[in-house]
Amino acid sequence: xxxxxxxxxxxxxxxxxxxGKTQALKDVSLDxxxxxxxxxxxxxxCGKSTFIRTLNRMNDIIPGTRVEGKITLEGQDIxxxxxxxxxxxxxxxxxxxxxxxxxxxxxxxxxxxxxINGLITRESGSLxxxxxxxxxxxxxxxxxxxxxxxxxxxxxxxxxxxxxxxxALAIEPxxxxxxxxxSALDPIATAKIExxxxxxxxxxxxxxxxxxxxxxxxxxxxxGFFLLGEMVEYGLTSEIFSRPKDKRTEDYIxxxxx
Amino acid sequence: MWASGLTxxxxxxxxxxxxxxxxxxxxxxxxxxxMPIAGGREGGILPMIVGTLCIIAISTIVATPIAxxxxxxxxxxxxxxxxxxxxxxxxxxLAGIPSIIFGLFGFAFFVVLLEWGFSIxxxxxILACMILNETIRTTQEAIKAVPGSYRxxxxxxxxxxxxxxxxxxxxxxxxxxxxxxxLGIGRAAGExxxxxxxxxxxxxxxxxxxxxVRPMSLHVYLLAIAEIHPGAVARAFGTATLLxxxxxxxxxxxxxxxxxxxxxxxxxx
Ligand SMILES: Nc1ncnc2c1ncn2[C@@H]1O[C@H](COP(=O)(O)OP(=O)(O)O)[C@@H](O)[C@H]1O
Ligand SMILES: [Mg+2]
Numbered sequence: 085x086x087x088x089x090x091x092x093x094x095x096x097x098x099x100x101x102x103x104g105k106t107q108a109l110k111d112v113s114l115d116x117x118x119x120x121x122x123x124x125x126x127x128x129x130c131g132k133s134t135f136i137r138t139l140n141r142m143n144d145i146i147p148g149t150r151v152e153g154k155i156t157l158e159g160q161d162i163x164x165x166x167x168x169x170x171x172x173x174x175x176x177x178x179x180x181x182x183x184x185x186x187x188x189x190x191x192x193x194x195x196x197x198x199x200i201n202g203l204i205t206r207e208s209g210s211l212x213x214x215x216x217x218x219x220x221x222x223x224x225x226x227x228x229x230x231x232x233x234x235x236x237x238x239x240x241x242x243x244x245x246x247x248x249x250x251x252a253l254a255i256e257p258x259x260x261x262x263x264x265x266x267s268a269l270d271p272i273a274t275a276k277i278e279x280x281x282x283x284x285x286x287x288x289x290x291x292x293x294x295x296x297x298x299x300x301x302x303x304x305x306x307x308g309f310f311l312l313g314e315m316v317e318y319g320l321t322s323e324i325f326s327r328p329k330d331k332r333t334e335d336y337i338x339x340x341x342x
Numbered sequence: 343m344w345a346s347g348l349t350x351x352x353x354x355x356x357x358x359x360x361x362x363x364x365x366x367x368x369x370x371x372x373x374x375x376x377m378p379i380a381g382g383r384e385g386g387i388l389p390m391i392v393g394t395l396c397i398i399a400i401s402t403i404v405a406t407p408i409a410x411x412x413x414x415x416x417x418x419x420x421x422x423x424x425x426x427x428x429x430x431x432x433x434x435x436l437a438g439i440p441s442i443i444f445g446l447f448g449f450a451f452f453v454v455l456l457e458w459g460f461s462i463x464x465x466x467x468i469l470a471c472m473i474l475n476e477t478i479r480t481t482q483e484a485i486k487a488v489p490g491s492y493r494x495x496x497x498x499x500x501x502x503x504x505x506x507x508x509x510x511x512x513x514x515x516x517x518x519x520x521x522x523x524x525l526g527i528g529r530a531a532g533e534x535x536x537x538x539x540x541x542x543x544x545x546x547x548x549x550x551x552x553x554x555v556r557p558m559s560l561h562v563y564l565l566a567i568a569e570i571h572p573g574a575v576a577r578a579f580g581t582a583t584l585l586x587x588x589x590x591x592x593x594x595x596x597x598x599x600x601x602x603x604x605x606x607x608x609x610x611x
Contacts, residue, residue: 145497147421174500184491187514197499200509248495255499 093118093259093289094139099153101134101143108134110313112153116259121281121290123304123321125297127336130310132293133181136261139291140176141169157259174201177252181264183244185236185251190228193236193247194218197255214254222250223280242273249280253288260284262292266299278303297337301325309333361582368580378545382565383573387581389547393462393555396548397541398530400466405473406523412474413481413519418507437475444468445539453540460542460554468540469533473526480522484515517603521596528592532585534559558585 094116101109109131116122116139124132134143141162143149155162162172185193194215198204204211215232219225224246228239236247245265252260262281266274281290281303294300300307301321308318309330317324317333328334376386412429420426448468458464488511496506534557542554543564556564558581565578 140498142494142498145493169497170500170502173498178498180491180494180498182491184489184495186492186495186510196496196509197501200496200499200501200505251495251499 090120091118092116093158094291095154095156096139097154099135099138099151099155101131101138101152102150103134103146104148108313109138112310112315114308114315114318116289116291117306118289119285119287120305121285121292121303123300123307124291124293124310125295125300125307125336126310126316128295131313132310133263135310136178136263136291136293139259139261140173140178142173142178144169174255175257176259176261177255177257178261178263179245179248179252179265181267183241183248183268185239185244185247188236189233190219190236190239190247191215191232194251194254197251201255203255218250218254219247221253221284222246223276224250240273242269242276245269245273245277246280249277253284257288259289259291262290264293264295267295274299297325309336311336358586361579361586364576365579365581365583368576369583373577373580374584377547380573381568382545382561382577383568383571387558387561387577387584389545390556390558390561390581391584392547393541394531394558396462396551396555397465397469397537397557398527400462400551401469401473401530402523402527404467404470405477405526408470409474409477409522410481410519413478413485414507414512416478417482417485418503418511433475433478436471440535441472441533442535442539444472445536448536448540459552460540460544461552462541462548462555463551465537465541465555465557468536469530472533472536473530476529477519477522477526480525481515481519484518484522485511487518488514517599521600521603524592524596524599528589528596531588531592532559533557534563538563 092115096112096114096116099109099112100107112135124135126132137143138151138155139162143151151163157172157175160167162176186196188196195204195211198211198214203214216225216229219228224243227243228247231238236244239247245268249260249265266277269277278299281292284290285305292300292304304321306319307321307324309316309324309328309332311332317328317330319329324333325337328337373386374391375388377388378390379385412433416426416429420429445468448464452458452464452467453460492510492514493506496510501509537557538560541557541560543556543560544554545556546553548555562578562581562585565574565581568574
């Protein structure tokens, strides 16, 4: 389903994903609009994680995964022969369900992506500035600026998750994928991340998986509802939640199952 | 269950207790810092300590990089490649070979064929072969214990496999690998038969890698089989006690590192 007049960032067509013999996604087609927040909702096990992990080829690292169909990023087929997964992930960042900072200092966690991608120039201060900017964009700078060299594990879980966001922002991707980023967080930490998502969309295209319909309603512009590996319905969040077209969507959002 | 545990504990205490009680009296500053006199029946064991340390150093320096590289290859790259099975089988098989056969090979190959003679180098090389399997195994275990979420985080930032392995996986696995290396050192310290045929039994301080030395373990053996002499017996037990302490320290420190490390990992999840 496409919305004319909007710029498309990612176009997914007839996507089928298999783990060995089991099919996790069935013929999914969806357009991700640039500088919007797209939410993916649905009951546990319906293929939400599988779906967003195809957008940055993270499923490639799971042996036995097979992807059929076509996904383009700015018109380029990300599963094309001349495209490497490394290049795709450099452009499409990801924040995971469980915060997963490296066992390194706060500073080095954010510096990691810059270092491996050779994004550090020789001018002095440049690395520090980029790290400060990433931490500030992730609304974490004020809380950590005096202890950049302490271990990331000394942060609270909510701060760790924002550190992971800063780490993803540092390399300035075009798209950022969030896979249930708040599922381990308390309401206050969740609210901070939701505020952040609204701020980030001016610069980035965001896709977020959430099992919380309230969260989808609060942060997203568009919502896709997945069920048993199929995408049942996709449209403006306001419409999905007020006038769902499909009976199954209606049942899910009114809490009749899921 | 606990009866068998008690039996093990009793055997351990009796053996080590017996040796340590008879040996501890012989250990003083002079014992570890003086040259031996009269074939070791009098004086100290300085050259044996130095010889043992040199051989351990060579074997560790040679075995560690090979073992770590194999461990990384097997866990990260080999996948189901047939070579992986061959390497694993080969390393396990190597570990099962009696040490005197290592000695025989070392003698024929390093000592005679390569003309290294009875030397620190010959002994160190043969010990390196002997500790390879265990170090490969600990490296593999340490790498497998690194949480998958670290790898995911690294890949998601556009890292290549090698960047992920070298910058995230290996640093996280390093304490575990160190544990294996230290255990290897403990094992190397006690090896006797293979060294008899490769390092020789010369009692002077070594001057080069090609010097023959008498490792502590071999010294214990040679003193014990010599004619009964109170000085020799006391020094055999003294040397044995030092070896036991070395192995104990190696085991305790590797355990301490492992505990510290796994505690760290748990907190990280
Ligand atoms: N690595 C995997 N191997 C095999 N099956 C998997 C794997 N990951 C997910 N699945 C299966 O694929 C389906 C979709 O899973 P997932 O995408 O994780 O769902 P969700 O994120 O919506 O909870 C589930 O049935 C799950 O059991
Ligand atoms: Mg999921």
